[in-house]
Amino acid sequence: MACKTLLTVVTEQGPDGPGMAGLETAIALARREDAHLDVLVLGVDQTQYGYFSAGAGIAMVQETLAQAISGAEDLERKVRQRLATEEIRWAVDHAVAQLGGIAPLVGHRARFVDLVVQARPYGAGRSSADEAVVEAAMFDGQAPVLVMPDGMVNPPAFDRVVVAWNQSPEAMVAIRRALPLLQRAAMVDITVVDPPAHGPERSDPGGMLSQWLSRHDVRAEVSVLARTLPKVSDVLARHIRDRDANLLVMGAYGHSRFREAIMGGATRSMLEKTPVPVLMAR
Template sequence: MSYKSILTVLTRAADAQLAVGSAARLAQTLDAHLDVLVLGVDRTQVGYAYIGSGAVMMQIALDRAEAEARETEAAVKAELAKRPPGLRASVEAAVTQLGALSDIVAQRARFADLVVLARPYGEGKGAESEAVIEAAMFEGKAPVLVLPEAGLGEAVLPKRVVVAWNQSAEAMTATRMALPMLKLAETVDITVVDPPQHGAERSDPGGMLCQMLVRHGVHAEVSVLARSLPRVSDVLARHVMDQNADMMVMGAYGHSRFREAILGGATRNMLEKAEIPVLMAR
């Protein structure tokens, strides 16, 4: 398996340099095709309105979404124009209501080998930023590389990777989908935090995963850590710093009674504090 179709999704022009610049560098390094989806989002939720005013409100919101889409599309094309010759890329722009955004993103993500997105939290980020990442992972079933503010490192591809392993199906899916990256890394650290004493891997935590990765040519080792901080995400974040890692791989966890899933607390905590790219899958 290799990444040959890379997708990035933008809902605001401010993310063009980070998301498009990073995704384009990755696409050129991996000889992949880059698809950029630009969405102008109508964020209005009309509950009630006086007679005649609802249509006016909807038209104003639609005009604003179209203007934002044009502005973002222009920023994307300007960023792509900076790339060296040879990049294969396409740009698609559309306008959608917030409620329909997930369907559009999921449809595109299903046909991508990897989705590259800016971190959904921070100044200026709205509900649509988190909705995009949720749709790509939970409904599109695609691996998502979430970028910190610094973007990708100078080497583009990671050299030192930490894999967060807890024996779950989500962690296994993320690891399998990260294999193209793991095989190119210099070292891969399988990190197990406070493994259960009576689990399936009680005698050798992470051992079977390490064996699988080594058979794929991955330079893998295992670190078993105590839960010395209140949250597992805190332990992982500190270990990433200790290892001087430049990418983390972890399963995406979520919960919802009304939609397929929303990001759970552990996933949100990791994304909020991560200073390196995080590859997640469900």
């Protein structure tokens, strides 16, 4: 992938947390792509305003803020020690924000990079801050995000790619962002699950996308799958294994984030189930 600048955000969850796993992946990818790596160490101020007893408010605010700053500074030192052993170009900075302030902070940093690399934001040891970082990079930074599954540190070759196609603008944005990578892949599978019977591509699902990609020297094939499992994400996960793919490209959050949070949604479900890295954009 033609990446010159990578970003990973490490949240203050300790040196063995998912943020550090994302850092290791970002280092490996920066080494492979000869890219510059920016690392933002993020301390999250957990102050809960409105829950203090009379007279305790200011002291509690100062204490939680001091803990966030101290934690971020300590984690930054660990990150710098880790990067000092690498022969890559890198820069590290730290910042402190409340949960509601993560979006503008991360969004501003993500705006000036080619790819954001993060560990899976859901599961054991994750927090709402991890999810907020991924959303901020996509929504506020308009950057593509590579989300790594648990237990995978070294990124695969990305030479066998499944592209989830549902005719949505979000899916097309993700595909455009992934185009340099698709041009290098040996296999690109445009996967359409249960296409609408009356949509604009009803006679040839994925055909126009395949034709457009071929003009960019991408050799793609189309797989039209029936929804034989309860969720689209289940069908995609099975197809990824069947095709021995090592990357999924997909659009993110077709519905509002509020509806996704209440109802789940394909984006979260896919991130929880996929056995391979996911390149998302919106």
